[in-house]
Amino acid sequence: MSTLLVMLLCVMAFAGLALATSRQQRELFGRALSPAATCGLRASGWLGLLIALGLLVAGRGWAAGLVCYSGCTSLAAALVYLGLIIQARRTTPH
Amino acid sequence: MSTAKGMRPPSRGVRQKMTGLHTWTGLLAGWLLYAMFLTGTVSYFKEEISQWMRPELRPAQIAPDLPAIAQRTADTLALIAAGSPGWSMLLPTSRNPVVSAFWRDRDHADQPRRHGGRPFQTALFDPDTGKTLSARDTLGGEFFYRFHFQFYGLPVLWGRWLAGLCAMFMLVAIISGVIVHKKIFIDFFTFRWGKGQRSWLDAHNALSVFGLPFHFMITYSGLILLMALYMPWGARTGLRTPMQQAALDTQLSAYIRPGQPAHVAAPLAPMDAMVRLARQRWGSAEGLRITVTRPGDAAARVAVARGDTRRVSTSPQYLLFDGATGELLQVHDHVGAAAETRGVMAALHLGRFSDMPLRWLYFLISLGGTAMVGTGLVMWTVKRRASLPDPHLPHFGFRLVERLNISSIAGLSIAMTSYLWSNRLLPAAMAQRADAEDKVFFAAWGLSLLYAICRPARRAWIELLWTASALLALLPLLNAITTNRPLWHSLIIGDRVFAGFDLSLWAFAALHAMLAARAGRHPLRAASRAAAPARSSPVGQP
Numbered sequence: 080m081s082t083l084l085v086m087l088l089c090v091m092a093f094a095g096l097a098l099a100t101s102r103q104q105r106e107l108f109g110r111a112l113s114p115a116a117t118c119g120l121r122a123s124g125w126l127g128l129l130i131a132l133g134l135l136v137a138g139r140g141w142a143a144g145l146v147c148y149s150g151c152t153s154l155a156a157a158l159v160y161l162g163l164i165i166q167a168r169r170t171t172p173h
Numbered sequence: 174m175s176t177a178k179g180m181r182p183p184s185r186g187v188r189q190k191m192t193g194l195h196t197w198t199g200l201l202a203g204w205l206l207y208a209m210f211l212t213g214t215v216s217y218f219k220e221e222i223s224q225w226m227r228p229e230l231r232p233a234q235i236a237p238d239l240p241a242i243a244q245r246t247a248d249t250l251a252l253i254a255a256g257s258p259g260w261s262m263l264l265p266t267s268r269n270p271v272v273s274a275f276w277r278d279r280d281h282a283d284q285p286r287r288h289g290g291r292p293f294q295t296a297l298f299d300p301d302t303g304k305t306l307s308a309r310d311t312l313g314g315e316f317f318y319r320f321h322f323q324f325y326g327l328p329v330l331w332g333r334w335l336a337g338l339c340a341m342f343m344l345v346a347i348i349s350g351v352i353v354h355k356k357i358f359i360d361f362f363t364f365r366w367g368k369g370q371r372s373w374l375d376a377h378n379a380l381s382v383f384g385l386p387f388h389f390m391i392t393y394s395g396l397i398l399l400m401a402l403y404m405p406w407g408a409r410t411g412l413r414t415p416m417q418q419a420a421l422d423t424q425l426s427a428y429i430r431p432g433q434p435a436h437v438a439a440p441l442a443p444m445d446a447m448v449r450l451a452r453q454r455w456g457s458a459e460g461l462r463i464t465v466t467r468p469g470d471a472a473a474r475v476a477v478a479r480g481d482t483r484r485v486s487t488s489p490q491y492l493l494f495d496g497a498t499g500e501l502l503q504v505h506d507h508v509g510a511a512a513e514t515r516g517v518m519a520a521l522h523l524g525r526f527s528d529m530p531l532r533w534l535y536f537l538i539s540l541g542g543t544a545m546v547g548t549g550l551v552m553w554t555v556k557r558r559a560s561l562p563d564p565h566l567p568h569f570g571f572r573l574v575e576r577l578n579i580s581s582i583a584g585l586s587i588a589m590t591s592y593l594w595s596n597r598l599l600p601a602a603m604a605q606r607a608d609a610e611d612k613v614f615f616a617a618w619g620l621s622l623l624y625a626i627c628r629p630a631r632r633a634w635i636e637l638l639w640t641a642s643a644l645l646a647l648l649p650l651l652n653a654i655t656t657n658r659p660l661w662h663s664l665i666i667g668d669r670v671f672a673g674f675d676l677s678l679w680a681f682a683a684l685h686a687m688l689a690a691r692a693g694r695h696p697l698r699a700a701s702r703a704a705a706p707a708r709s710s711p712v713g714q715p
Binding site: 082083096097100102103142143146147149150151153154156157159160163164167168 | 486
């Protein structure tokens with residue numbers, strides 16, 4: 080259960096990081112966001128990843144926590160990536 | 174891994190050389206790597222596969238009574254392995270319902286233990302009765318596990334060397350791949366749909382980058398696991414006397430070598446007391462292994478070793494008892510720094526410490542690694558197809574790669590599923606049954622290669638992928654017909670292993686159907702695209 084929560088946090092964090100890239104901003108909003116918004120998204124993304132690491136290490140100890148963290152971040156990044164593809168396909172159907 | 178300098182290409186020369194290196198190491202080792210990756214991936218559920226393949230056995234218990242089970246099995250072994258210089262048993266866990274044991278033949282009593290020709294007998298035991306098990310003869314998940322680092326049909330050592338060579342190629346491909354990939358961070362979330370080769374590259378990059386920590390770890394630690402085989406010279410040079418070699422052994426494993434017998438008969442002391450002492454020390458640690466040397470002799474020794482669950486290390490921790498008196502002689506609970514490093518590497522690779530969520534993470538990301546190798550293989554043909562002088566009559570090398578891709582990707586799915594089919598269809602009492610199951614695996618793989626050679630490439634992709642999908646989808650039905658543990662029954666009684674297995678088969682069937690449908694949708698470039706949705710496989714599973 081706690082792993083699932085951390086997973087969710089990682090997905091949100093990577094979503095923030097994705098929205099902080101100019102390519103995704105153009106794709107999703109049609110324009111670049113303000114530098115402040117971009118910076119905020121990026122900062123909250125990294126913060127989310129840090130909190131996730133803290134939660135896992137607190138819950139599982141350093142050894143298994145780091146392993147689980149690596150797994151969660153990999154899978155979360157893949158999920159966000161997939162979400163972005165689905166979103167792009169929906170808005171511009173080929 | 175440093176990628177920041179990607180902003181300013183250092184020199185075209187280096188990157189181009191790395192591209193060549195990446196392409197050719199990836200291609201040459203790719204077919205075997207794909208098989209190693211996929212069979213290794215499913216091995217994270219080795220125990221669950223074994224349970225599914227022995228449906229006669231009742232499900233694993235959460236907390237088996239280990240001391241009593243150890244005693245019962247030891248009593249049986251005293252009879253059937255009488256005169257053996259030593260035996261070893263692995264107690265049941267919450268994932269494995271049976272006791273498995275092996276013992277040395279008395280005829281080979283004085284041969285040193287080696288990786289090669291094994292004068293060993295093995296058996297499974299019922300934890301309730303301590304008697305040898307009458308379940309169907311199968312290797313279960315052990316088959317995929319063994320295959321992924323030593324293959325079959327080759328002498329074991331050759332197989333391991335081959336696997337090591339592939340792993341080394343993989344390591345080269347990973348590092349050169351990182352150098353080739355200029356914009357890891359800029360293109361982190363980039364996917365360009367419907368752009369042919371560009372889309373393939375994006376998918377391959379995403380699969381590689383997201384799982385990069387795992388891919389690097391699994392490749393490197395895989396090499397470390399067999400380092401004594403690949404680089405034996407240090408140990409050979411430094412450790413010359415048997416004493417020194419024995420000291421190395423105690424750093425690496427909890428197996429103990431049989432000492433000289435006293436030739437005085439003495440029954441083994443109660444084993445349950447030893448197991449109780451071990452459990453006191455390590456709590457509810459699972460996967461206890463008991464090794465006995467010179468059983469029945471006054472010089473007997475018993476080692477009760479801690480399992481690899483609940484700790485990220487496989488370094489040996491064990492209690493050594495006098496087998497005749499039951500007295501605790503030694504406590505081994507730590508090893509040197511180098512051995513501990515190796516133990517951690519091995520644990521990271523094997524993932525035995527994982528609980529279920531972590532195990533699924535291992536599985537899914539490793540599946541992503543499989544797709545990474547698969548997309549890499551297919552990309553080789555996609556890239557070259559555009560520049561073929563005559564697309565209808567490609568040169569021999571192109572056709573060779575194309576056919577090998579089809580049979581190593583689509584064919585392997587068919588072979589692995591056929592292996593599971595044979596487990597349900599072969600008569601339970603058949604002689605050499607486990608061997609027959611293995612043969613079905615290789616026969617199915619060989620047939621898919623023949624099929625891939627005989628058919629036009631695109632048709633072969635589509636038809637073999639549909640075949641795999643059908644085999645996967647029908648397997649839960651076959652299970653329902655041939656066992657008394659059909660899916661609805663598993664769901665009702667909450668049998669997670671059987672229900673999870675059947676549902677995963679359907680998930681994989683759906684994945685293969687998606688691949689097949691995509692391969693069929695684009696008539697022109699379909700053959701090269703057939704594996705496109707493999708990109709989604711890391712998240713396409715439950």
